[in-house]
């Protein structure tokens with residue numbers, strides 16, 4: 001299921017995601033997620049925004065099945081994410097690259113396939129392909145310590161894409177990078193999404209990033225996270241760098257900004 | 273900032289590990305020579321009797337004259353220390369893995385491990401003589417007993433400190449206990465394991481000498497510790513010093529070997545090995 005191979009990835013369909021009345025309360029009565037519901041159709045690029053500490057990362061972990069709901073349900077492709085089979089085609093990108101420092105680029109990207117039990121020749125081939133997609137073919141034998149922050153993040157992206165996921169979850173993936181690098185990586189991610197049919201859920205603090213990348217933005221309130229706005233972004237699927245200065249984009253950004261204000265989440269706490 | 277890092281990286285490649293080692297060894301060797309020469313002059317000037325404090329030159333002469341005996345004893349001591357050290361490394365890592373599997377086992381055993389670490393070996397050695405006959409076996413076990421605790425403690429810390437995000441990733445791709453151990457937790461623990469090995473190397477030599485004092489056989493080339501005791505009984509202070517010197521050289525070489533191994537294992541990925 002993970003490895004439906006084809007020369008171009010366009011044949012790999014994304015999956016639907018349904019969050020229904022989701023609650024997550026941690027020990028000590030810390031409510032992180034409260035009555036969150038939304039549905040994502042297959043192939044959609046969705047951004048999640050909200051004040052720092054409101055529960056976005058918690059929600060993403062719940063979607064990935066890495067944490068358990070207190071109440072409600074989360075379904076990926078119509079099945080509860082908590083008991084999804086391990087090879088369910090979900091990939092996760094963290095805020096920092098989190099590479100294995102003792103493995104070179106190729107072996108880092110190979111890792112997911114290795115854990116899924118794919119044979120060496122095939123996983124080498126797929127890893128090379130994924131590395132090429134993020135434009136790092138020259139650095140294939142380098143170690144993480146020998147890479148810049150942007151390159152490391154691209155390796156991390158390649159590692160997530162190597163299994164051809166049908167649902168890609170990203171938790172502020174480029175937040176630690178400088179603006180230029182972030183813009184380049186945003187464009188790269190956009191291209192990768194356009195060329196595949198995968199569903200993307202993207203957590204970010206950057207209103208510009210959310211508006212530029214996604215087809216829809218959901219804004220959460222302060223902790224516990226509750227949906228306070230669900231904003232469609234009708235800027236088409238084919239986007240390019242020029243869109244960043246498009247007045248229509250500015251308009252969308254204003255809308256997101258208003259929603260964040262209403263929820264009590266100013267940009268002030270962006271760099272927690 | 274990236275340019276700076278690039279430059280630093282290039283600079284780092286310049287001195288080879290060998291020349292770096294020589295650079296590091298140079299000052300302490302100078303210091304040693306300086307101290308030895310001063311001691312020589314003072315001892316000669318004050319006419320200190322040799323049975324109290326032999327001059328460095330006399331110790332050097334003894335090392336040469338009695339080199340056959342010293343080397344034979346060194347071989348015995350080195351064997352016990354290396355085997356004890358090796359066993360401590362292997363068993364220490366295995367025990368730490370066992371501890372890392374269960375929070376309960378950890379909580380139950382850890383206080384006792386700390387307690388055991390405070391029991392001096394000299395106090396354990398007589399027991400070993402009671403349980404096992406005196407000789408190489410009990411001496412080796414002595415070395416093992418002292419060297420194993422830093423191995424366990426350091427390895428356990430390393431195993432438990434694997435990156436939580438990576439653990440999530442391993443879960444996401446359905447990695448089992450064994451795959452996580454081999455591909456994530458043990459490699460993550462490698463810097464700690466090397467640290468543990470550094471401490472264990474020195475302790476293994478100390479444990480061996482102490483073991484030989486208490487549980488060594490008193491015949492044949494039973495080790496530097498035994499030779500040291502015998503030399504002291506017959507008033508050969510020069511030979512005592514020679515044995516001490518040889519024993520510390522053994523400790524130093526073992527430490528050096530561990531450092532080299534650690535460097536080779538970690539040089540590509542761990543900041544501590546990149547200058």
Ligand SMILES: Nc1ncnc2c1ncn2[C@@H]1O[C@H](COP(=O)(O)OP(=O)(O)OP(=O)(O)O)[C@@H](O)[C@H]1O
Nearest residue numbers: 026027030032051052053054055056057058059272
């Ligand atoms: N394992 C846990 N145990 C207890 N509390 C937790 C746990 N994980 C998260 N929390 C709490 O849940 C709340 C939400 O955390 P979360 O990391 O989901 O926020 P976030 O929206 O991702 O924040 P940020 O934007 O800063 O990344 C926080 O108050 C946090 O302290």
Ligand SMILES: [Mg+2]
Nearest residue numbers: 056057058171
């Ligand atoms: Mg977060």
